Amino acid sequence: CHTEVFEANALRKKLNGITCLTWNYPCGGFAPLTICDGHITGRIGYGYQEYPGELIAALALARVQPTYPVRVGEEVRTVADLVEYEKLACREGGDKSLSLIGLTYYADKDPAWHNRLGEEWTLERVVKDELAEPVVGAAWGGTPRLMGLSYAVRQRQKRKLPITGQFRRAQEYISRFHDHALALQNSNGSWSPHYLAAQGTSRDPAALLASTGRILEWLAYSLPDQRLEEPGVIRAVQFVNQMLS
Secondary structure (H helix, E strand, O other): OOOEEEOOOOOOOEEEHHHHHHOOOOEOOEOOEEEEOOEEEEOEOOOOEOOOOHHHHHHHHOOOOOOOEEEEOOEEEEHHHHHHHHHHOOOOOOOOHHHHHHHHHHOOOOOOEEOOOOOEEOHHHHHHHHHOOOOOOOHHHHHHHHHHHHHHHHHHHHOOOOOOHHHHHHHHHHHHHHHHHHHHOOOOOOOOOOOOOOOOOOOOHHHHHHHHHHHHHHHHHHOOHHHOOOHHHHHHHHHHHHHHO
């Protein structure tokens, strides 16, 4: 939220980073937003979101308010309009890992909603659907799925809501994956480019940085505070620090 970027013209005016995204300023020549089915949403593809729900997840993690303005051309709405599009886009079986982050933050007070097919959805149903999908073999080694489930549980804890039903299942699922991830970690603190599928290493430093950085990001967010100083976590931080430097 504190990031500033320069406008791509002779004036070089500074703009807020979130504003650049939500007001559809071209980023590297790509305007990130469009209107689809009557709602503003993020484009998907090269130069845009890589996966559905990525933009709304970023806004949620930055705690951007639902009343924050969003603009495409002369059409001015709010972040809440992006949320409505994600609700309508819910489908059985599809990847909703990043959408889950946005829906958890923005739609947690909605008991239920309907998608474009008229099917009823709740946050608990999204969690259940995500738990039925695999982690190994999913995009980015399944780390977005683990992050989405972790975020749903963490937000529920923050709001002092009961951890029951599918949320309880997700909490236990995440805990098992914590142990699984640390068991697969290499002695130098890295993780295999195959992420959580198998232990191993690579001569490609970029591949090791990608897998280790994403797994560390998830662990740093989702581990209980008392586990953040475990040797495996510290080794991972040291490895990423060394790779970046």
